[in-house]
């Protein structure tokens with residue numbers, strides 16, 4: 001049984017297979033085809049946090065492939081203590097062909113997957129966002145024609161999105177620099193894990209965004225306060241002054257450098273309207289690619305879990 005609780009569930013070769021499958025299905029859709037690869041298949045989504053892109057792209061993907069989706073909050077499903085996690089996982093996976101989850105706890109998704117009889121996909125936890133990172137690779141490959149050797153500079157928090165991007169970069173030969181304020185870098189546990197699994201990684205952590213972007217092919221940012229950190233938002237807003245992606249920062253980068261954001265964006269905080277709406281911004285290509293990546297991932301997981 002294959003799951004995607006983290007990018008570490010894939011080998012670099014399998015990661016490329018998922019990207020290629022997504023690309024094929026995107027091209028099919030451009031030709032007006034929605035291959036009904038999984039008629040009658042059921043996606044069950046269990047979410048603990050809000051979502052626009054993840055929830056809707058997953059459900060649309062399953063509909064495109066011939067199936068349908070069911071959505072429940074984790075509390076409604078009984079993951080609030082009504083029933084044991086193992087029992088919920090056994091029951092839902094007896095109805096579902098694929099389960100997606102969005103939770104605070106990364107461990108919860110991994111524990112759930114251990115009891116599930118169908119593939120479980122992480123649709124974001126506090127520590128990982130693997131489907132976003134896979135989508136970002138797909139988007140970068142489309143715009144730059146390759147991944148290996150590119151320099152991605154993430155200006156912002158050492159959070160779920162940037163940690164998954166660092167894993168993605170290590171698995172594809174990209175260089176990743178995190179430019180973060182003191183106290184918001186990658187944890188030492190994450191850096192140890194990265195080094196243990198991908199000793200050849202090219203991930204660096206710095207504190208000067210203007211210097212970091214000088215050699216950037218891609219400048220990426222995300223919110224300063226993630227879901228669940230709302231009460232810390234003001235302290236973070238002060239800590240991240242100087243880490244906004246704005247016209248001045250983009251001017252310090254090569255003219256060919258692109259701008260990315262997983263969205264939702266807090267316009268005026270981590271990024272300005274000027275950058276979000278500029279020709280160098282590919283944020284809405286990223287958002288669209290969530291659909292294509294979800295289709296490719298579902299197809300790859302179902303093909304490899306039969």
Ligand code: CP
Pocket residue numbers: 050051052053054055124132262263264
């Ligand atoms: N990028 C992303 O995961 O968006 P949502 O939170 O809207 O799903």
Ligand code: NVA
Pocket residue numbers: 124159160161222223225226227262263264
């Ligand atoms: N880091 C953000 C990503 C949202 C898609 C969060 O966890 O809220």
